[in-house]
Amino acid sequence: MQYISTRTGAPILEFEDVVLTGLANDGGLYVPKVWPQISADNHILDMDDVDYVELAFEIIRPYIEDKCIEDIKLKCLIDDSYKPFKRPSVAPLVQIESNAWMLELFHGPTLAFKDFALQFLGRMFEHILTKRDKRLTIIGATSGDTGSAAIEACKGRDNLDIFMLHPLGRVSDVQRRQMTTVLDSNVHNIAIEGTFDDCQDLVKEMFNDALFRDDLNVSAVNSINWARVMAQIVYYFYAVSRLKKYDRPISFIVPTGNFGNVYAGYSAIQMGLNAANLVVASNHNDILTRFFETGDMSIMPVKPSLSPSMDIQVSSNFERLLFDFYDRDGEAVSNSIKMFREEGVLPGGNKIHSLASNIFSGYSTNDEGTLLAIKQLYDDRGVLVDPHTAVGLGALKQLKNNETLHVVLATAHPAKFPDAVKQATGINPDLPTFLSDLYDREERFTKLNNNLSAVESYIRDVMSSKIHC
Ligand SMILES: *Cc1c(COP(=O)(O)O)cnc(C)c1O
Numbered sequence: 001m002q003y004i005s006t007r008t009g010a011p012i013l014e015f016e017d018v019v020l021t022g023l024a025n026d027g028g029l030y031v032p033k034v035w036p037q038i039s040a041d042n043h044i045l046d047m048d049d050v051d052y053v054e055l056a057f058e059i060i061r062p063y064i065e066d067k068c069i070e071d072i073k074l075k076c077l078i079d080d081s082y083k084p085f086k087r088p089s090v091a092p093l094v095q096i097e098s099n100a101w102m103l104e105l106f107h108g109p110t111l112a113f114k115d116f117a118l119q120f121l122g123r124m125f126e127h128i129l130t131k132r133d134k135r136l137t138i139i140g141a142t143s144g145d146t147g148s149a150a151i152e153a154c155k156g157r158d159n160l161d162i163f164m165l166h167p168l169g170r171v172s173d174v175q176r177r178q179m180t181t182v183l184d185s186n187v188h189n190i191a192i193e194g195t196f197d198d199c200q201d202l203v204k205e206m207f208n209d210a211l212f213r214d215d216l217n218v219s220a221v222n223s224i225n226w227a228r229v230m231a232q233i234v235y236y237f238y239a240v241s242r243l244k245k246y247d248r249p250i251s252f253i254v255p256t257g258n259f260g261n262v263y264a265g266y267s268a269i270q271m272g273l274n275a276a277n278l279v280v281a282s283n284h285n286d287i288l289t290r291f292f293e294t295g296d297m298s299i300m301p302v303k304p305s306l307s308p309s310m311d312i313q314v315s316s317n318f319e320r321l322l323f324d325f326y327d328r329d330g331e332a333v334s335n336s337i338k339m340f341r342e343e344g345v346l347p348g349g350n351k352i353h354s355l356a357s358n359i360f361s362g363y364s365t366n367d368e369g370t371l372l373a374i375k376q377l378y379d380d381r382g383v384l385v386d387p388h389t390a391v392g393l394g395a396l397k398q399l400k401n402n403e404t405l406h407v408v409l410a411t412a413h414p415a416k417f418p419d420a421v422k423q424a425t426g427i428n429p430d431l432p433t434f435l436s437d438l439y440d441r442e443e444r445f446t447k448l449n450n451n452l453s454a455v456e457s458y459i460r461d462v463m464s465s466k467i468h469c
Pocket of ligand 1: 113114146147159223255256257258259260262263309310388389411412
């Protein structure tokens with residue numbers, strides 16, 4: 001498979017190089033040149049009891065060129081990636097209403113859906129780097145969950161260092177500790193005095209600094225890395241295959257921040273997944289739901305919410321969708337994004353909105369609604385959910401279509417956000433036993449200003465001291 005940049009000014013690359021490169025060097029994001037098709041009569045999709053790992057192999061294989069990795073090795077790598085998950089089915093589907101289910105994506109090592117992509121990506125990095133005898137400096141920004149999942153996937157791997165930027169004081173204690181208590185010498189946590197968008201901008205600027213990027217051989221684990229989106233496509237197929245027996249249209253409700261998870265759903269549909277539509281669920285930082293309601297995408301200040309991993313206004317992966325809606329015209333995307341960044345409003349929003357509304361709709365739920373959704377599900381079913389999942393449940397309540405089956409993606413374990421769960425129900429959700437000593441572990445991180453040169457020189461210093469000793 002070949003990959004092209006959404007701004008078409010960067011070289012066309014194959015899978016391995018796309019994984020190592022992350023962001024394209026014209027500032028765009030890599031997407032597959034064509035969408036591989038999974039035919040409806042693929043034997044895997046016909047199985048009533050499809051195995052997650054086998055399904056993952058079928059979905060991922062067409063995105064990777066043959067010479068990169070042999071089938072047997074790929075299978076092994078996928079198998080290994082989902083072994084740390086604590087449920088045999090990997091992604092259990094739990095019924096919550098007569099026509100609604102939750103797809104539990106939080107049984108991985110860091111309790112959020114990001115483990116699905118990052119456990120795979122960490123192993124893929126290692127495979128490629130070992131083969132090429134190369135080293136990599138991974139730099140990422142996190143609103144909480146990406147950081148811990150990426151660090152967990154990369155810790156202790158010989159041929160890479162990971163620098164993770166998080167917004168100081170804006171991630172939960174559990175999230176921070178899941179990052180800062182990993183003391184492996186290749187893990188470097190940086191707390192930035194700013195928002196998640198500031199962290200993400202710093203990372204983008206470091207990528208656009210060619211000298212820095214080449215000197216340190218920088219790559220990304222953010223959802224701008226294609227391999228993450230790719231790995232997340234799998235569970236959409238998984239859920240549809242599990243619900244096939246009902247023979248009804250299925251719509252996915254996706255708690256959304258950076259648009260990576262829901263873009264994976266879009267990718268699945270492009271591959272031939274039989275899904276009715278995708279519902280983008282937002283908290284009060286609702287730029288995306290405003291857009292899917294009205295076509296108006298205008299940036300507002302980010303306000304902290306009970307679902308911090310969705311406190312985002314500029315959703316990187318939206319550019320990938322825009323690329324398709326602009327008929328893959330990279331120049332048009334580039335101009336449009338430039339204007340969006342400069343003026344805070346996406347030009348031509350109405351036209352794109354009318355194209356998008358065939359597949360997407362959007363609903364937002366504020367903090368009050370989030371708490372109510374947590375409480376209601378607990379009262380009705382005795383099930384605790386985290387506040388991000390609750391934003392999805394808030395969207396479910398606003399939907400009226402009874403013909404459709406709904407699958408709410410449950411993106412984090414309730415114990416990852418205990419404060420909101422306690423506020424809603426009075427119950428303090430327990431961490432799983434493998435994390436029960438998290439609050440006793442030693443923490444390590446460095447605090448820096450929201451300033452590109454300060455961050456770059458810190459990273460350079462750390463890396464040069466490593467090389468010298
Ligand atoms: C990252 C995250 C989201 C948002 O996912 P995107 O792919 O950024 O849209 C939602 N919920 C949780 C728990 C997350 O960690």
